Amino acid sequence: MTTALLVMDFQTGIVGRIPGAEALLGNVTTAIDTVRGQGGHVGWVRVAFDDADFAAIPSTSVMAGMVTSELRDAMHADSPATQIHAQLTPLADDVVVRKTRVGAFTTTDLDAQLTDRGVTKLVLAGISTSGVVLSTVREAMDRDYAITVLADACADPDPATHEFLTGTLFPRHTTVSSVGDL
Numbered sequence: 001m002t003t004a005l006l007v008m009d010f011q012t013g014i015v016g017r018i019p020g021a022e023a024l025l026g027n028v029t030t031a032i033d034t035v036r037g038q039g040g041h042v043g044w045v046r047v048a049f050d051d052a053d054f055a056a057i058p059s060t061s062v063m064a065g066m067v068t069s070e071l072r073d074a075m076h077a078d079s080p081a082t083q084i085h086a087q088l089t090p091l092a093d094d095v096v097v098r099k100t101r102v103g104a105f106t107t108t109d110l111d112a113q114l115t116d117r118g119v120t121k122l123v124l125a126g127i128s129t130s131g132v133v134l135s136t137v138r139e140a141m142d143r144d145y146a147i148t149v150l151a152d153a154c155a156d157p158d159p160a161t162h163e164f165l166t167g168t169l170f171p172r173h174t175t176v177s178s179v180g181d182l
Contacts, residue, residue, distance in 0.1 A: 004041035004119040008104055008126030010088055011046050013081025018155045025087050027153045027179045028125050034182040041117055043095035045104040048082035049075050053100045103135030121146040125153035129162040147174040
């Protein structure tokens with residue numbers, strides 16, 4: 001199959017900050033089961049840094065403000081907070097990448113792994129809609145993927161921003177759907 005579901009930033013430390021996380025995790029689990037059941041691929045994207053990654057962040061980068069010295073332990077690649085949430089389980093043949101920027105492609109080999117599997121269509125689930133989902137939509141557009149955003153498998157700290165992106169911005173260039181319509 002040429003479709004891959006990308007499960008993005010569903011990490012212990014991020015999921016725990018989202019209201020309604022249990023329902024969101026349920027929707028993502030259903031999406032994973034549906035895509036796997038249809039023979040599709042599942043990709044896992046998480047944001048985490050090793051010591052070299054921290055050292056390489058320029059002071060002018062937005063990321064420098066996000067990974068302050070107070071947050072470094074929580075954002076370290078070995079931290080429990082940066083691991084994929086315990087209710088979600090990658091399989092051995094799934095795509096798994098660790099990123100050090102907002103979007104899923106820029107600092108990973110995600111595109112190469114998807115291309116090797118013949119993937120041309122992406123289905124996106126992620127936290128946050130205004131962060132990883134928005135950045136990945138834009139990057140995927142530039143890489144010529146067909147894109148579906150699962151509105152009920154994405155969340156944002158600001159519900160109005162989520163609604164604007166999934167209701168107004170994303171439909172201009174992607175398909176916005178629900179898990180039930182997969």
